[in-house]
Amino acid sequence: MIKSILLKVMIPMGVLLFLIVPISVSEAQFGGFVTCNGADCSACNLVQMANGIIVWLFGFVFLIFAVQMTIAGFKLVTSGGNSSAVSEAKSRFQNAIIGVIIMMSAWLLIDTIMKGLLPNGQLSGWGPWSEVKCQVQVSPTEFVREGAGADGYSVDDVVSAPTAVGEYNHSEALSELSKNGIVVVSTGNCSDPSKSNCTSLEGVKQNTIQRITELQKASGDQLIITGGTETGHANGTYSHSEGYKIDLRPTSKLNNYITQNFEKIGNNKYRDSNGNTYWRHPPDHWDVTITK
Incomplete structure (x- = not known):
């Protein structure tokens, strides 16, 4: 019985960990948070950077959530009938779930407000604050290089x-x-x-x-x-x-x-x-x- 419950808890949490961790890896692979350089930066790039941080934080929070749920599940199936241990495990379950619900609710509220304020702007699609596209700021100076094609x-x-x-x-x-x-x-x-x-x-x-x-x-x-x-x-x-x-x-x-x-x-x-x-x-x- 305990083994069956343990598998039901541990396997979904392992899958969740497998899905969430690549978010941070992907962020690092494709350039990190800073998307501009020097005079090329604008206020739009600041919003873009904030959006990138939010994406990373989502992955990090869900990673913590998966760890907390795994620990709570382990404590629950190894409580051995100890009412105090069972209560602690259930409390950990509840707190983790409530925390994620609060985070998702806050995101949904902000996302709705952003789309309401900028119906014809450069925010499009679905996701953390949607997708922000910035135009590259063209420098007035010319770049001179050596070599030819x-x-x-x-x-x-x-x-x-x-x-x-x-x-x-x-x-x-x-x-x-x-x-x-x-x-x-x-x-x-x-x-x-x-x-x-x-x-x-x-x-x-x-x-x-x-x-x-x-x-x-x-x-x-x-x-x-x-x-x-x-x-x-x-x-x-x-x-x-x-x-x-x-x-x-x-x-x-x-x-x-x-x-x-x-x-x-x-x-x-x-x-x-x-x-x-x-x-x-x-x-x-x-x-x-x-x-x-």
């Missing part, structure tokens, strides 16, 4: 104002990319901008396409576009829906080119000499923002 060509050689100032429809953008050997893919094998599993280039800025083709020539790699102007991305002035952002599939050649030739401005974030930014978004793409 494939065949002596470099993205940083292009420092003038963009010549392409309009927008493409999907067919026009696809044609321009195809001329340069750039591939567009999607999980849904479609280009409907209203579906998040499609990859659409409808309304993409001509300058965005121009800079992407320049990046391909400079890196010497075949670029693969996995995200464009379709729905499902965060809103903002320089966003996917506004035609300024493109998602690229990481490759070893592209990864090396960006990290070795562009200025590092934060954790997994880089900037070319034009002020365009490249963020390695975990786990599977480069989030490229073309503003110049």
Whole structure:
């Protein structure tokens, strides 16, 4: 009987520990709490850091909760009929559960208030305070580097104002990319901008396409576009829906080119000499923002 009760308590707690611990590991793997560097920081990054701390604290609190429940379960099944020990174990159970309920209630209240105050802001989705997306602050100074890309060509050689100032429809953008050997893919094998599993280039800025083709020539790699102007991305002035952002599939050649030739401005974030930014978004793409 005691063994049966012990298994019923210990196994769920072990599973809970297994699920909660990776949260802290994931936070450390993808850059920690500070998401900007120096002049690149803004008030938005402060909120983003607070959000990251909240995510970590959630994992930590649930880890403590699992430990407390395990200890209480062990005390309960080993009490041997001792009423004092049983009472202590039950009290530990109750306190742990009440603590988690209070924490979740406080989070739900804050989350509801945040979404109520910022219905059209950059908070979207479900989670601890939802997901906060900050725009990278472009420095007025230019970054000058040494070296060039494939065949002596470099993205940083292009420092003038963009010549392409309009927008493409999907067919026009696809044609321009195809001329340069750039591939567009999607999980849904479609280009409907209203579906998040499609990859659409409808309304993409001509300058965005121009800079992407320049990046391909400079890196010497075949670029693969996995995200464009379709729905499902965060809103903002320089966003996917506004035609300024493109998602690229990481490759070893592209990864090396960006990290070795562009200025590092934060954790997994880089900037070319034009002020365009490249963020390695975990786990599977480069989030490229073309503003110049």
